[in-house]
Amino acid sequence: MIVNESELAGALRAIVGPEHVDAGPKVHEEDTHDEALTGEPVTPAAVVRPSTTDEVRAILAVADSAGVPVVARGSGTGLCGGARPVADGIVVCFDRMNRILEVDEENHVAVVQPGVTLRELDDALRPVGLVYPVYPGEMSASLGGNVATNAGGMRAVRYGVTRHHVLGLELVLAGGEVLRTGGKFVKSSSGYDLTQLMVGSEGTLALVTEVTVKLAPRLAHNATLLAPFAALDLVAAAVSPILRCGVTPLILEYLDALAMDGIVRAAGLELGVPDDVRDAAAAYLIVVLESSHADRLEQDAETVAELLGGRLGALDVYVLPPTAGAELIAARERAFFVGKTLGVNDVVDTVVPRAEIPAFLAEAAELAAEHQAVVSGCGHVGDGNVHLSVIQPDPDRRHDLLDALYRAARDHGGAVSGEHGIGTEKQSYWLELEDPAKVALMRRIKAAFDPNGILGPGRLLDAPVHAAGATSTASSHGGEGAR
Amino acid sequence: MIVNESELAGALRAIVGPEHVDAGPKVHEEDTHDEALTGEPVTPAAVVRPSTTDEVRAILAVADSAGVPVVARGSGTGLCGGARPVADGIVVCFDRMNRILEVDEENHVAVVQPGVTLRELDDALRPVGLVYPVYPGEMSASLGGNVATNAGGMRAVRYGVTRHHVLGLELVLAGGEVLRTGGKFVKSSSGYDLTQLMVGSEGTLALVTEVTVKLAPRLAHNATLLAPFAALDLVAAAVSPILRCGVTPLILEYLDALAMDGIVRAAGLELGVPDDVRDAAAAYLIVVLESSHADRLEQDAETVAELLGGRLGALDVYVLPPTAGAELIAARERAFFVGKTLGVNDVVDTVVPRAEIPAFLAEAAELAAEHQAVVSGCGHVGDGNVHLSVIQPDPDRRHDLLDALYRAARDHGGAVSGEHGIGTEKQSYWLELEDPAKVALMRRIKAAFDPNGILGPGRLLDAPVHAAGATSTASSHGGEGAR
Numbered sequence: 001m002i003v004n005e006s007e008l009a010g011a012l013r014a015i016v017g018p019e020h021v022d023a024g025p026k027v028h029e030e031d032t033h034d035e036a037l038t039g040e041p042v043t044p045a046a047v048v049r050p051s052t053t054d055e056v057r058a059i060l061a062v063a064d065s066a067g068v069p070v071v072a073r074g075s076g077t078g079l080c081g082g083a084r085p086v087a088d089g090i091v092v093c094f095d096r097m098n099r100i101l102e103v104d105e106e107n108h109v110a111v112v113q114p115g116v117t118l119r120e121l122d123d124a125l126r127p128v129g130l131v132y133p134v135y136p137g138e139m140s141a142s143l144g145g146n147v148a149t150n151a152g153g154m155r156a157v158r159y160g161v162t163r164h165h166v167l168g169l170e171l172v173l174a175g176g177e178v179l180r181t182g183g184k185f186v187k188s189s190s191g192y193d194l195t196q197l198m199v200g201s202e203g204t205l206a207l208v209t210e211v212t213v214k215l216a217p218r219l220a221h222n223a224t225l226l227a228p229f230a231a232l233d234l235v236a237a238a239v240s241p242i243l244r245c246g247v248t249p250l251i252l253e254y255l256d257a258l259a260m261d262g263i264v265r266a267a268g269l270e271l272g273v274p275d276d277v278r279d280a281a282a283a284y285l286i287v288v289l290e291s292s293h294a295d296r297l298e299q300d301a302e303t304v305a306e307l308l309g310g311r312l313g314a315l316d317v318y319v320l321p322p323t324a325g326a327e328l329i330a331a332r333e334r335a336f337f338v339g340k341t342l343g344v345n346d347v348v349d350t351v352v353p354r355a356e357i358p359a360f361l362a363e364a365a366e367l368a369a370e371h372q373a374v375v376s377g378c379g380h381v382g383d384g385n386v387h388l389s390v391i392q393p394d395p396d397r398r399h400d401l402l403d404a405l406y407r408a409a410r411d412h413g414g415a416v417s418g419e420h421g422i423g424t425e426k427q428s429y430w431l432e433l434e435d436p437a438k439v440a441l442m443r444r445i446k447a448a449f450d451p452n453g454i455l456g457p458g459r460l461l462d463a464p465v466h467a468a469g470a471t472s473t474a475s476s477h478g479g480e481g482a483r
Numbered sequence: 484m485i486v487n488e489s490e491l492a493g494a495l496r497a498i499v500g501p502e503h504v505d506a507g508p509k510v511h512e513e514d515t516h517d518e519a520l521t522g523e524p525v526t527p528a529a530v531v532r533p534s535t536t537d538e539v540r541a542i543l544a545v546a547d548s549a550g551v552p553v554v555a556r557g558s559g560t561g562l563c564g565g566a567r568p569v570a571d572g573i574v575v576c577f578d579r580m581n582r583i584l585e586v587d588e589e590n591h592v593a594v595v596q597p598g599v600t601l602r603e604l605d606d607a608l609r610p611v612g613l614v615y616p617v618y619p620g621e622m623s624a625s626l627g628g629n630v631a632t633n634a635g636g637m638r639a640v641r642y643g644v645t646r647h648h649v650l651g652l653e654l655v656l657a658g659g660e661v662l663r664t665g666g667k668f669v670k671s672s673s674g675y676d677l678t679q680l681m682v683g684s685e686g687t688l689a690l691v692t693e694v695t696v697k698l699a700p701r702l703a704h705n706a707t708l709l710a711p712f713a714a715l716d717l718v719a720a721a722v723s724p725i726l727r728c729g730v731t732p733l734i735l736e737y738l739d740a741l742a743m744d745g746i747v748r749a750a751g752l753e754l755g756v757p758d759d760v761r762d763a764a765a766a767y768l769i770v771v772l773e774s775s776h777a778d779r780l781e782q783d784a785e786t787v788a789e790l791l792g793g794r795l796g797a798l799d800v801y802v803l804p805p806t807a808g809a810e811l812i813a814a815r816e817r818a819f820f821v822g823k824t825l826g827v828n829d830v831v832d833t834v835v836p837r838a839e840i841p842a843f844l845a846e847a848a849e850l851a852a853e854h855q856a857v858v859s860g861c862g863h864v865g866d867g868n869v870h871l872s873v874i875q876p877d878p879d880r881r882h883d884l885l886d887a888l889y890r891a892a893r894d895h896g897g898a899v900s901g902e903h904g905i906g907t908e909k910q911s912y913w914l915e916l917e918d919p920a921k922v923a924l925m926r927r928i929k930a931a932f933d934p935n936g937i938l939g940p941g942r943l944l945d946a947p948v949h950a951a952g953a954t955s956t957a958s959s960h961g962g963e964g965a966r
Binding site for chain 2 (some may be wrong): 106181200217240383434441
């Protein structure tokens with residue numbers, strides 16, 4: 001029976017070796033938070049770094065019997081506190097489980113450990129002409145973390161999100177059972193889809209120790225079009241016609257003028273947009289096309305350019321040279337960090353039916369003015385996924401604004417998070433808006449996986465923690481944004 | 484308190500009106516079974532036909548409080564007994580909930596009631612240039628039934644299966660709560676994905692009363708290629724190279740010579756395959772391509788034809804005229820019914836990693852010989868989904884053969900069902916092969932939805948039925964194939 005933190009650390013050291021457990025003051029600062037802009041760092045009782053599934057199983061057995069909260073951590077690049085530790089709890093960090101176990105070219109499948117990063121996987125797939133096309137924009141993110149949040153990103157309009165690429169998992173239940181779900185096949189009707197239930201569950205159901213993902217052929221050619229518009233609603237109105245013109249874009253991204261200005265300055269980009277056009281532009285649409293055939297790509301680019309410059313009413317259309325196109329997308333990837341530098345206080349990641357984007361953005365602008373905030377937006381407009389950077393340093397006013405923005409998204413038929421997840425930081429907003437009967441059902445599902453509630457307390461559902469020593473809840477641990 | 488069948492029927496009549504309840508001898512024969520080849524028809528206590536969600540809610544309230552088993556029925560086209568009634572139970576038939584509530588052209592979404600058939604939806608979408616691309620080959624199937632089984636079909640290699648197109652649901656829990664999941668958006672990271680959990684749950688978790696599906700642009704042009712091969716393993720080996728040549732086929736279907744002969748005769752097709760080629764052919768590959776551009780289609784067809792006739796070793800390649808191509812696909816759709824006429828005793832729907840198909844089919848042929856059975860195959864070879872028609876009238880020998888085939892599929896990294904589901908008829912095989920810890924977890928999940936176990940007893944998980952009057956289990960109700 002473990003009764004104190006030193007016994008806990010001792011039990012963990014016996015499992016993974018002393019050098020892979022950090023406890024008390026030895027916990028590294030970077031393990032006390034993720035990239036969420038809100039919420040204070042939390043120092044856990046211990047950070048443990050397993051290297052095998054069996055070690056994960058043993059760690060959970062210790063935690064479950066002692067009633068110690070467990071938080072999973074990939075690369076810590078999450079934006080909602082999903083990997084934020086719980087005081088008195090364990091952080092299970094997967095950075096040592098970072099092997100690509102198999103690249104199966106015949107089946108277009110890769111099998112990886114959860115600590116593998118998107119960069120590592122991409123580097124392994126390039127030589128064989130395949131790609132894992134989910135592209136959340138942060139290549140240091142881990143596959144395990146991507147599974148936890150159902151990560152999306154710019155290419156979702158063509159390829160879908162993490163959910164659409166995870167074919168199978170190995171997972172460890174809190175009670176210590178190791179299960180395998182799915183496999184190297186693209187469909188199955190053989191019982192409940194536990195794989196899909198795990199994707200997006202933010203570490204609250206089980207720990208993932210292996211991921212089987214579907215790959216796609218890596219297409220050789222791509223082209224980037226940039227179209228400034230005089231009004232935001234024109235950008236949003238352009239989405240449906242583009243998606244129906246016989247071309248499937250790889251990326252369909254909007255940025256308002258403020259967001260574009262920020263990333264262009266930060267990256268020192270020269271896009272060739274004349275001053276008068278830039279002055280008249282309220283927002284930009286970026287369209288990236290890809291093809292296995294260079295001639296088709298050229299034809300598709302022409303089709304989209306004509307559409308944009310014609311009845312869709314763009315101020316102009318620029319077909320960027322390959323280098324400038326890649327730089328623009330790379331700069332867009334860093335929009336979050338640019339915002340952070342510029343003093344953005346929080347980021348909203350709502351999703352709405354894509355035809356609702358103009359109305360939602362108009363309402364968001366009104367709400368921003370009403371709450372004396374600066375709100376700048378960009379996002380995956382082809383998916384209806386809007387990222388709003390909010391500058392309003394006063395936590396109360398900001399809270400009220402976010403609450404109003406989430407309500408607006410819901411009223412437009414949308415949801416709180418399109419791809420970032422709920423974590424600790426968006427939990428209070430989400431719980432406030434979600435149907436209590438659905439939340440109650442989700443809690444019963446969680447109890448089916450994790451009866452003692454040791455996994456991820458204080459985030460997502462905030463399942464009550466029955467175990468001794470695990471008193472953390474969102475209300476005691478959430479940051480200022482989590483009221 | 485309901486104590487007998489007459490009181491039950493009375494309570495149901497009070498909800499939906501007397502003309503929409505059939506009880507006792509008034510139950511129609513076609514409501515006593517689905518299209519499964521095994522298993523005897525079962526007459527339920529009553530068949531009830533609600534027309535609104537509120538009626539469904541009221542029916543479940545009656546059933547849950549009285550502990551009466553409930554089986555959902557769409558069009559009854561399932562192949563595994565998923566809609567087979569339980570004696571003393573209710574069948575909730577959704578054929579009156581058959582309205583297309585909305586076709587949303589801006590968002591590429593349709594909202595339908597569960598009784599809408601694929602044919603009805605397709606007819607509504609054709610005029611607006613959109614398509615619901617899931618194509619299980621039986622256009623009288625209902626959307627509700629497709630959600631229950633996670634229906635697949637020939638176009639899955641390009642578009643995926645039902646799971647990949649269901650964006651949201653309205654569902655009614657056994658306890659009477661009405662929940663809405665998802666919505667008109669293509670991605671979300673806002674809590675557990677209840678939509679995905681419902682898809683493929685075969686009516687055992689909740690009843691679906693509304694389905695929101697994603698649509699695709701309807702492409703104008705398609706072409707059908709037919710390639711005979713001298714050996715089955717050459718067909719399977721052709722799949723990966725085709726999927727990597729820069730072309731995404733709409734359909735990639737194989738038929739062995741026996742299956743092709745059966746459908747060609749039954750449909751009276753003239754495909755232009757000379758006698759000597761037909762005599763040398765052990766199997767055929769059908770490749771259907773589609774495109775928004777006629778010239779690209781022609782180029783793609785040429786690419787695939789060269790590949791097939793070149794290094795992939797087809798005996799010949801026929802580009803079928805449009806009418807013959809459509810007729811061949813229509814004939815392939817009817818393969819199940821052709822098999823039924825020819826005395827097929829059961830159908831196997833295993834899925835394996837697609838690169839395992841040659842090895843699996845070779846093993847299947849050995850097993851067939853060993854069990855004195857005739858096994859003929861066709862299937863969605865691009866998905867690794869193999870349909871084997873089994874002729875072996877002796878139930879014991881057939882059972883042993885099926886068991887061996889499912890074990891072989893598992894040993895090749897596959898699963899029992901790719902798209903038909905488990906139902907009552909494949910339940911014993913699946914339960915025998917599945918990890919007991921996973922089945923136990925699924926049962927806990929079922930209990931989170933349906934604590935009294937009234938939904939779909941005796942199928943899939945065979946959750947114990949605690950309620951009085953509901954004594955049916957697979958072992959007492961399953962047909963001969965369900966031992």
